[in-house]
Amino acid sequence: MDLGEPALVLDGLTKQFGPQYAVAGLSLAVPQGSMFGVVGPNGAGKTTTLSMVTGLLRPDAGRAVVLGHDVWTDPARAKALMGVLPDGLRTFDRLTGSELLRYHGLLRGLPAGVVAERGEQLLASLGLAGDGDKLVVDYSAGMTKKIGLACALIHAPRLLLLDEPFEAVDPVSGQVIRQILAQFVRGGGTVVLSSHVMELVENLCDHVAVIVDGRAIASGALDDVRQGQSLQERFLGLVGVQTGDEEVLSWLQSSRD
């Protein structure tokens, strides 16, 4: 593994659903050891992109390369390097939290003793120590997010791909997750996360990509993308703000009469 090579390279990644391009020739490079935020409006193609990178969805064209391994021609090696938290994907929720962690750990080829030890540590770190014996189907949305993150981390991957990791997570757990991700990056790991919360991306990430209509219209070091503005201002400038026409929804004011 060359330390200078990017953790992730996307090269002309493309996916079409019927006549519509969800991802339209997206290219970007994620440096090793970076905390990389992916932002974009609803429907921009973020989840579709992450699904192609993690091997869930086959691209129509282009490549995703993880630390030198092509996800679609060398999937076993590429996937061994990745930990994935998909957004909204069903999991085996009839297992308990501990069982789900054990399943992921063993599937990743870890010895049972290591899985048990790491599982307990992850549950404790994420504030789920008392919930390991509860069925995942009975977890709250935030708890489900946290057990998903634990499953993504158990094999100590080199690249973490997290779709909306802070959604539905309370502020205390959010802080814990931020600390775990920072520790992961300090140890040489790389994080790619999508989020709609600009302040969070601005505070947490050192690199960012703005995705619009399936293309990266800006990407690189946070300060280069921001160009002296807040990320929110820059994002709105790049995406173009649609101002609502008051006339169109004038009936909303009918309750005044």
Ligand SMILES: Nc1ncnc2c1ncn2[C@@H]1O[C@H](COP(=O)(O)OP(=O)(O)OP(=O)(O)O)[C@@H](O)[C@H]1O
């Ligand atoms: N399975 C599918 N079949 C048809 N169209 C799809 C499918 N999946 C995604 N799309 C379309 O592709 C486009 C990109 O969707 P995607 O979910 O990747 O966007 P996103 O950036 O993750 O959006 P959001 O921020 O709202 O989660 C959207 O127009 C969506 O309707």
